[in-house]
Amino acid sequence: xxxxxxxxxxxxxxxxxxxxxxxxxxxxxxxxxxxxxxxxxxxxxxxxxxxxxxxxxxxxxxxxxxxxxxxxxxxxxxxxxxxxxxxxxxxxxxxxxxxxxxxxxxxxxxxxxxxxxxxxxxxxxxxxxxxxxxxxxxxxxxxxxxxxxxxxxxxxxxxxxxxxxxxxxxxxxxxxxxxxxxxxxxxxxxxxxxxxxxxxxxxxxxxxxxxxxxxxxxxxxxxxxxxxxxxxxxxxxxxxxxxxxxxxxxxxxxxxxxxxxxxxxxxxxxxxxxxxxxxxxxxxxxxxxxxxxxxxxxxxxxxxxxxxxxxxxxxxxxxxxxxxxxxxxxxxxxxxxxxxxxxxxxxxxxxxxx
Ligand SMILES: [Zn+2]
Numbered sequence: 001x002x003x004x005x006x007x008x009x010x011x012x013x014x015x016x017x018x019x020x021x022x023x024x025x026x027x028x029x030x031x032x033x034x035x036x037x038x039x040x041x042x043x044x045x046x047x048x049x050x051x052x053x054x055x056x057x058x059x060x061x062x063x064x065x066x067x068x069x070x071x072x073x074x075x076x077x078x079x080x081x082x083x084x085x086x087x088x089x090x091x092x093x094x095x096x097x098x099x100x101x102x103x104x105x106x107x108x109x110x111x112x113x114x115x116x117x118x119x120x121x122x123x124x125x126x127x128x129x130x131x132x133x134x135x136x137x138x139x140x141x142x143x144x145x146x147x148x149x150x151x152x153x154x155x156x157x158x159x160x161x162x163x164x165x166x167x168x169x170x171x172x173x174x175x176x177x178x179x180x181x182x183x184x185x186x187x188x189x190x191x192x193x194x195x196x197x198x199x200x201x202x203x204x205x206x207x208x209x210x211x212x213x214x215x216x217x218x219x220x221x222x223x224x225x226x227x228x229x230x231x232x233x234x235x236x237x238x239x240x241x242x243x244x245x246x247x248x249x250x251x252x253x254x255x256x257x258x259x260x261x262x263x264x265x266x267x268x269x270x271x272x273x274x275x276x277x278x279x280x281x282x283x284x285x286x287x288x289x290x291x292x293x294x295x296x297x298x299x300x301x302x303x304x305x306x307x308x309x310x311x312x313x314x315x316x317x318x319x320x321x322x323x324x325x326x327x328x329x330x331x332x333x334x335x336x337x338x339x340x341x342x343x344x345x346x347x348x349x350x351x352x353x354x
Contacts, residue, residue, distance in 0.1 A: 038191060039107065039132040039340035048337055049346035055297040055336040056344050057329050059099060059305045059322055060222070060266070062194065063092060063110040063123075063133075064140055066310040068276050077310075078153040081140035081196075082113025084310070089122040091313035096126045098319040102326035104338040106131050109194040109222075112138035112178030115185040123186065132191035132340050135182065135218075138174045140196040143209055143223075145171070172212055179216065192341050193218045198225020198266050198306070203257060210259040220345035222304065224265035226251035230278045237284055245269050245288050249295045253302055254348035262345040264304060267292055271307040275315045286321050293328050297336045302344045 040048070048054060065077035065084060077083070084092075092108070099106050108126065110133055115123075127133060137143075141151040148162035149155055151170045155162045162170050175193065182190050193213055195203075202224035203209050213221055228248035229241045245268050252265040269288050274280040289305065296303035305325055312319070329336045 038127065038130055038188070039105070040343055045339075045343045045346050046350075048339055048343050049350055053300060053335065055300050055303065055332070056339045056347060057293060057296060057303045057305070057325065057336055058107055058264075058339050058341050058344060059104060059325055060107045060109065060194070060307070060341065061092065061095060061312075062136055062306070062308050063088075063108055063114060064136065064196075064308065064310065066272055066276065066308050069310050070314050079157060080113075080154075082111040082116070082138070084114050084117070087313050088310040091309040091317075091319075093122050093125055095309060095312070095319050095322055096129050096131050099131075099322055099326060099338075100129060102323055103330065104322075104326040105129075105340075106322070107134065107191065107340045108132065109134040109136035109192075110178075110182075111136045111140050111196075112174075112181040115181040120185055127186060127188060132342075133182070133186070133188065134192040134194055134222075134341070135175060135178045135190035136194050137171075137196055138178045138181070141171055141174045142197060143171050143195050143203075144199065144206065168208070168212070171209075172216075175213070175216055190218075192220055192222065192264075192345075194222040198270070199223060200225065200227045202263050202265070203261070207257075207259055210257050210261040214259060214261050218261070220254075220262035220264050220341065220348075222264040222266060222341055224252065224263055225270070225306075226265065226268060228268045230269055230273050230280075232278050232280055232284075235281075237278075237280065237288070242288055242291055246291050246295050249292050249299075249301065249303065252304065254344050256348055256352040262348050264302075264341045264344045264348075266306040267296075267302075267304045271311045271315065275311060282316055282320065285315070286324055289321055290324065290328065293325055297328070297332045300335070302347065304341065304344065 064081045067075050067077050139152045145151040145167045148165050148170045179190050226248040229244040248268045252267040254264050256262050274285045293303050329338050
């Protein structure tokens with residue numbers, strides 16, 4: 001038996017297994033090229049999307065500041081969603097590294113205004129690591145708003161910024177200049193679009209917004225966030241709350257809108273809903289996420305974990321939840337893979353074809 005002079009690190013072991021095709025650990029990585037391309041290669045994406053025996057799990061982080069973080073009462077972020085603080089940026093990089101060390105990766109969505117900051121090196125580090133980054137609008141605008149002031153707190157305080165514009169103008173421009181800022185400052189095209197906020201009814205019945213996104217070159221949107229119970233009575237959420245969250249996973253499956261735009265829903269429960277709105281503890285959040293991911297694997301369905309580094313840096317400082325998801329997918333063997341949102345969209349597209 002040949003003894004290696006140095007014990008292989010876990011990361012090298014995983015990379016080696018993937019290179020030889022011996023094991024698909026967090027399957028998504030298997031399709032990624034060694035170059036700077038992000039997410040999964042087109043061929044591997046089609047293969048994974050078409051494999052009905054495989055659950056598709058994506059880990060997504062929205063790069064923005066969140067009210068009440070890092071401490072309760074902090075509301076100014078409502079006006080400056082893109083002014084990420086040092087801890088949030090450091091956590092975003094750390095999460096990418098922890099996921100990669102487990103053979104996975106993260107699909108990020110950034111607000112364009114963060115690209116006004118002096119240093120965007122933290123984000124280029126993430127991009128160079130192969131993690132996709134999508135468009136999350138410039139100021140975190142509400143895409144279902146009917147007046148310009150409704151789109152964002154910033155424009156209520158500073159209405160001159162949107163003087164003479166319609167809500168549709170503000171939303172269209174907010175998405176367009178984010179794409180432009182990503183091209184100019186990051187030298188990438190956005191990897192998809194996620195609406196600020198999630199809506200139970202998604203963009204159903206809003207062909208105008210669907211068409212706006214299609215016209216700006218997006219083939220999918222991550223918008224739907226299904227209704228579910230999240231109340232905590234006493235120390236831990238009741239069993240029926242967990243059960244309701246599991247039941248909601250069936251409502252978080254991708255589909256095609258009549259315009260052809262594809263919906264890639266977010267899977268409950270989000271970090272801000274659990275921690276900020278309902279004061280959950282980390283162990284209970286992890287339990288709910290585990291149950292949701294396991295449901296997706298049992299049903300060979302899709303799961304889209306949704307969280308925010310600005311919240312997790314306080315609530316889950318060691319990146320436990322994301323690492324747990326990678327472990328669950330790895331342990332599921334060929335029944336699941338870590339993917340980007342594009343792969344989930346591709347599955348909906350394939351199933352929609354007659
Ligand atoms: Zn957001």
